[in-house]
Amino acid sequence: GDSVTQMEGPVTLSEEAFLTINCTYTATGYPSLFWYVQYPGEGLQLLLKATKADDKGSNKGFEATYRKETTSFHLEKGSVQVSDSAVYFCALKTSYDKVIFGPGTSLSVIP
């Protein structure tokens, strides 16, 4: 069945470091891909999305490119801030409109 795999956390980085969180997926057809973020004590928020191969989603300095050939959607940010500390979820949406989430990667950014 459809699934999402993410790199395991927790990830701890110093402020201004480069961030990569790896995400790969397995799906039939052509899913839409998403990154959601969950800040401490808050609900899930959509961070960025891409709906077809080679699309790049971007928001708040974060980027991810839909790579069909490697079935990946890695999240990157050039310079993280303390306020980026959160749990990040990679997800895909199937043609049946069901969102399948990865297990989440916890990020802590220290000053």
Add this chain to the structure above:
Amino acid sequence: GAGVSQTPSNKVTEKGKYVELRCDPISGHTALYWYRQSLGQGPEFLIYFQGTGAADDSGLPNDRFFAVRPEGSVSTLKIQRTERGDSAVYLCASSLGAGNTQYFGPGTRLTVL
């Protein structure tokens, strides 16, 4: 504008009791989804409504779980004979319709003692 709201924010109950969790979607959103998030895991799909009808209930774990959306807006997730394993955060999301981005509510944290 107002986002998805869920009530209560926290619910503590005893094993065997019945609980109802409520979701108010974003105004105008015709699609509504329920997910369950266990500690340390990503959300798992439970059920999806398009209008008043359940378009996909394949994620409901067993017949103790049931959800309704009688007027195509507010939805209630009902859990009978709760078990300790039902403890989780129950998330609701809504969208303009099938294929559109889902927006999530803050969740209801259910604890079954």
